[in-house]
Amino acid sequence: MSSGESLARLRAEAGHPSFDVWWGGPNEGQMAAYAKGLIEPYAPPRAAEIPADLKDEKGIWTGIYVGALGFCSNKELLDQIGIKAPTSWDDPLNPKLKNGIAVADPRTSGTAYAFLYSQVVLRGEEKAFDYLKKVNDNIFQYTKSGSAPGRMADADIGGDPAVLFHEDFESAWGRWGRLSSDALYIGIETFAALKPLQDKPISKMRG
Numbered sequence: 001m002s003s004g005e006s007l008a009r010l011r012a013e014a015g016h017p018s019f020d021v022w023w024g025g026p027n028e029g030q031m032a033a034y035a036k037g038l039i040e041p042y043a044p045p046r047a048a049e050i051p052a053d054l055k056d057e058k059g060i061w062t063g064i065y066v067g068a069l070g071f072c073s074n075k076e077l078l079d080q081i082g083i084k085a086p087t088s089w090d091d092p093l094n095p096k097l098k099n100g101i102a103v104a105d106p107r108t109s110g111t112a113y114a115f116l117y118s119q120v121v122l123r124g125e126e127k128a129f130d131y132l133k134k135v136n137d138n139i140f141q142y143t144k145s146g147s148a149p150g151r152m153a154d155a156d157i158g159g160d161p162a163v164l165f166h167e168d169f170e171s172a173w174g175r176w177g178r179l180s181s182d183a184l185y186i187g188i189e190t191f192a193a194l195k196p197l198q199d200k201p202i203s204k205m206r207g
Helices: 003-012 029-033 077-081 110-123 125-134 150-154 169-176
Strands: 021-026 061-072 100-105 139-143 162-165 176-180 185-194
Touching: 003 029, 021 077, 021 176, 029 110, 029 185, 061 110, 061 150, 100 110, 110 125, 139 176
Parallel strands: 100 139, 100 162
Antiparallel strands: 021 185, 061 162, 061 176, 061 185
16 A cells, blocks of 8 residues: 555544554655544664664654665566666656656555655755656556566556665565666655554554
């Protein structure tokens, strides 16, 4: 379930959540949930061992791993159209990639929101949105989940030669993964405890 879908579900189930722990996703979604009163601060038993910059000081979220935003490409399809795997954020603008890129939708995916945010930091807001409009010309599908595009390239779904991807390193990173050479976005994937905690130890919670 993507970050946006998780937040929407929490809003729909406010006061009676069907799960107790939000595991994974960038911390922006969990901060938004906290602002709506949907999650509670929680410090895991070994929180002291986690560096301060990888957790919220109030316990709103706790980091579980650090991920890099980059590219995952299908080398065979790239060879067919005669281009190399992207290594720069400008590479997806190549006209040869028309209808050849899959990326998640920032309205539902924390990964895609991170991509959008990274471009604003790199280029400034106005130039970032100009860039995103140009990239859109080469995108054939926006997915709900940030990990979906990487799996699509790995499985040759839709004939997509190159995709932006974040999380699915296990299946694709060793074969076609690339980090951007011009700007590297590092994100913290986190977990948070939902409200209410149902008066039971988190180690015994379902899910």
